[in-house]
Structure formats: C-alpha cells, structure tokens
Amino acid sequence: MSNSSPSFLKSSLGKKFIMGFTGLFLISFLVVHVCINACIYFNDSGETFNMAAHFMSHNIIIRVVEVGLFIGIILHIVQALIIIMHNNKARPQKYAVQNQAVSSKWYSRSMGLLGTLLLMFLIVHLANFWVPTKIAVYTGKEQNSFEELKEVFANPIILVVYLLGIVSLFYHLLHGFQSAFQSFGLNHKKYTPFIKSFGFWYSLLICLVFASMPITLYLGLIK
C-alpha cells in the first residue's frame, strides 16, 4: 500500500483533533477564571478579588498566556466554521422527515448554535470587563475591579444575558468535554465512564459557580 494521504491537519480527523485540543485548552482556562471569580466570596469588599484581578492584568506570564488564549479561541472558531461548511456540503438534499432525537442528544447536535451564543456572550463580556481593564492598564489608572463588577451586575438585563450565556456554556461543555477525548482516541471501557461523569460534574460545577457570581452581586448578598 502506498501512502498518498494529505497532511494530518488538513484531514477531517486532524481538524477534529484541533477542535478537541483548543477546546480542552479553553476548558482549563475556565478553571482559572472561576477560581478568581470565587475570590468575591471572601466577602471582604472585594479586597482579595481586586488583588487577584490586579495580578491577572499585570503579570507578564499571564499576559503571554492571554495571547495564547485568544489564539485558542480564534482557532476553535475558525476550525468550527470550516468543519460546519464541509459538513453542510456532505448532505445537499435534506430529509423530509427527521427523527434525530431518538439517537442523539439535542446539545450534541447544536454545538454550532451554542458556540455562536457563547461568542455573542463573549463579546458582551469582553466589552464589560476586558476592555475597561486594558484601558486602565495602559493609562496607568488605578482600577477597582470589584466596584466595576457590582456596577455591571446591577443591571437586570446584563444579569439575564450572563445567565443565558452560562446555560449555553453548560451544554457546550457537556458535549465538548467528553467529545474531545473521543477525538483524541481516548475511549476505553474502564475510563470512559469516568471521563463522562467527570465532564458532567465539571460542567455543572463551573457553570453553577459562574452563575452564582452575578446573582449574588445583583441581590447584594456580597458587599
């Protein structure tokens, strides 16, 4: 058998590998993000939270990783678009009757939609916090991140947008976490049940802690 295959990254399997790899990288970032968020629960008028936020916006290593994070997000989105366009071409004539609910979960079929909602949320989120932080860092202005947080989440519309974003994140992670391992070829009778349940509890825990923050701030439980 001669070898006449295109390069790994151009193949359909290679593209899925990149999706899984960037996805897990973004998942690991969420752990850092949620831990810093949780600093508000020291309930010390945001002192600990502001310290952590200052570290994140000024430390040189974090700044370098931040660039990697943006590259990860962009790669994840670009690969998703390429895969979706390719997949749409694979079935030009649709079925008149479809009964997909019996054979797969709705969120596993809706990763593109959930991802789009997440991207829209991300733009709002960056405009709320990331952009003001960048401006403060470059102008050298002293910033009270905790006060900004309270100000943003005082708006009930913002609260609803964030909660919807977090619900999208939950379902995106629910499929994405275990799907990444499958794309890497890591499926084993002994370990896959653990990966799946870990993915479920990870998604649930991360999203609950994320959701708790705007809710507690909106209700004024954290001062």
Place this chain on the structure above:
Amino acid sequence: MSHGNMNLTLKIWRQNSGSEPGQLVTYPVKDISPDMSFLEMFDVLNEQLVAKNESPIVFDHDCREGICGMCSMVINGRAHGPKTGITTCQLHMRSFKDGDTIVVEPWRAQAFPVIKDLTVDRSSFERIQAKGGFISVNTGTAQDANCLPIPKDDADASFNAAACIGCGACVATCKNASAMLFVAAKVSQFALLPQGKVEATTRVKNMVAQMDAEGFGSCTNTGACEVECPKGISLENIARMNREYLVANCVS
C-alpha cells in the same frame, strides 16, 4: 380484510435518475398483514403498480435476512426504521399501526448519489475499502493457528468490528453524513490483529484520505450512528481509528 391486517398510507421518494429532481409520492396500501416484512409490503405495492402499468418502486435488497447490507431505507426519519439492531428487511409490519402514514426516503449523502427512487450508489464505500481494508498475504499453506496467539478480548473486538455489513446506515443517520463508523470498523478489525499490524500505518492514512475525498462529513461525536447501526458497531472503533490515525501521522 382479515383480522389484524392494516391499511396504511405510504409516502415514498420517487426519482427517475440522479440528474432529475424527485418528490414524495403518496400510495395507499390495503390489507397488509402484520407478519409481512417491510420489503414484502413493498413487493405487494410493486405488484399493484405493475398491474396498473405503472413503474415499480426501485429499492435495494438481496439476502432479506440482515447480513448482506443491501437494503437501505430511511423510514419515518430513521435509518432501517423504528427498531434498533435490525436492517430494513428484518423490520416487520407489526411495528406499525393501522392507519399509519409512513414516509420512506433513500440514504441522503453527497457521497451516496441516488440512482433511482430508493436506490443509492454506495461505491464510495468500496473505494474506501480498496484503499486498505485488507491484508496482503502471500499464497501458500496457511500456518498453524497456534503460531499466532491472539488475546480473546482482541479477537472478540475484531470480530465485532468485522460484523459491519457496510449498509451505510451510519452515514444516513449522521447529521453530518459522516462515514466514520464504517471506516473505523474496517480499520479496527485489522488494527486489533497481528496480521493487520504490518500495514496499519498506511491503511488508516489511505482509508481516511479516501473517506475525505469522497465528500463524507466529519464526526461530531453525537453517537447517532452507534444507535442506528444494525450490527451494533461501537463508538470505541471511532476512537481506535482516531488513535491509529494520530499514531500513523506521528511515525510516518
């Protein structure tokens, strides 16, 4: 009408050729026995059509016992109909109720173009197979089986992968019309055995390259293929192929 027999409304995809547009055509059928197979019901309908001097519905079938992989109908939105673990020919009319409307469509995929009515061209599967779904052995006397010890679990997993009949229900079911389950089964049945190790690297690379070239979609791990596969081919095979492909690209 004898006891328990059914009257049904069929909506069947009719298409003269791949280059002409098709549409769903409604056919009422009467007095269908619940003991008939789904394809026997089609035979009854076709006899009626021939008697009326109309063109019979073209559909693929051969063994009619679930092993040849020829029959291929999407029935009410499900490949091989409402039951799992069976092909269309193993589906019986007792799975339906009197008065039901049943929509029957061909496999839908870019890589499975319609030939006529419910028959599609699945030679894309054969071209993938030809790229590496075999082992090269010299002719001569087969060696003693005990010379090649194979763990029972590997032998079983290989056999289960080899149970794939290549019907294409995985492609028909997949929202992306992906052929991953088929190709994964064909890669796995050899990857698990010492005889398959010799050509493992080129096999997986060439078969995946052909799968992509045929225009099948890519896998998004929804797991629908595994549910609808009449032979119960496991998703573990897809993971094994992903693994084989990754390793193959690392070493060559």
